[in-house]
Amino acid sequence: MGTISVNEMKTLLHVYFIMGSNNCYNDPKEVLTKAIEGGATLFQFREKGTNALVGKEKVLFAKELQHICKQYGVPFIVNDDVDLAIELNADGVHIGQDDESAGIVRRRIGEGKILGVSTHHLDEVKRAIEQGADYVGIGPVFATVTKEDAKAVRGTVLIREVREKGLSIPIVGIGGITEQNAKVVMEAGGDGVSVITAISQAENPLETTKRLAEVVFLNSKQ
Numbered sequence: 001m002g003t004i005s006v007n008e009m010k011t012l013l014h015v016y017f018i019m020g021s022n023n024c025y026n027d028p029k030e031v032l033t034k035a036i037e038g039g040a041t042l043f044q045f046r047e048k049g050t051n052a053l054v055g056k057e058k059v060l061f062a063k064e065l066q067h068i069c070k071q072y073g074v075p076f077i078v079n080d081d082v083d084l085a086i087e088l089n090a091d092g093v094h095i096g097q098d099d100e101s102a103g104i105v106r107r108r109i110g111e112g113k114i115l116g117v118s119t120h121h122l123d124e125v126k127r128a129i130e131q132g133a134d135y136v137g138i139g140p141v142f143a144t145v146t147k148e149d150a151k152a153v154r155g156t157v158l159i160r161e162v163r164e165k166g167l168s169i170p171i172v173g174i175g176g177i178t179e180q181n182a183k184v185v186m187e188a189g190g191d192g193v194s195v196i197t198a199i200s201q202a203e204n205p206l207e208t209t210k211r212l213a214e215v216v217f218l219n220s221k222q
């Protein structure tokens, strides 16, 4: 199987739920199930930070969430941990600027897997494209409560800049995104929004995801 098409990747990025065990008050398996039933189009397993699971517990937890994604046909992406992604035969990986280079990770996972890269400047976006990324995460768009070492809030400046340069790489915004502010990400040229807290700590993850999906759909360029 070759790399995913740009249009298919853009569709998958519409409502990109990201979660780890330490992002939830309630049962993470229940939260993920509700988010998918509410319309989440892609899931990223991001187990890191305070009280994150490690070792065998992390692998078992990842397998449980991967099983839920498989039941609903939602691709399962692993953050940072390329070895775990390969071990689980995950649908892809997401790496940051401090991880292995995108070129090396692309060679390790092969052409048929999804490769996402975090970017904060135009040169990082161009390098990600050259090295085989299927999408880029751009942020933090708004202040984030989740990522302890987040970079400066950038708004949608870089999303606009990438589009003004005529680059069609699929883009997902990240950082403090909610149903109230998701529209600006789409208007700037984003293909979707990635969300942790707004869904993982929602009173009703299904309804919250549904409303977020509606905002994205109404403002999607596709």
Ligand SMILES: Nc1nc(C(F)(F)F)ncc1COP(=O)(O)OP(=O)(O)O
Binding pocket: 016, 018, 044, 046, 048, 079, 080, 094, 095, 096, 097, 098, 116, 117, 118, 119, 136, 137, 138, 147, 172, 173, 174, 194
């Ligand atoms: N995890 C992410 N997912 C995305 C996605 F595009 F998928 F929305 N964009 C950005 C990040 C942040 O990635 P990174 O800079 O490595 O930090 P961390 O590993 O702490 O998440």
Ligand SMILES: [Mg+2]
Binding pocket: 079, 080, 094, 095, 096, 099
């Ligand atoms: Mg990372």
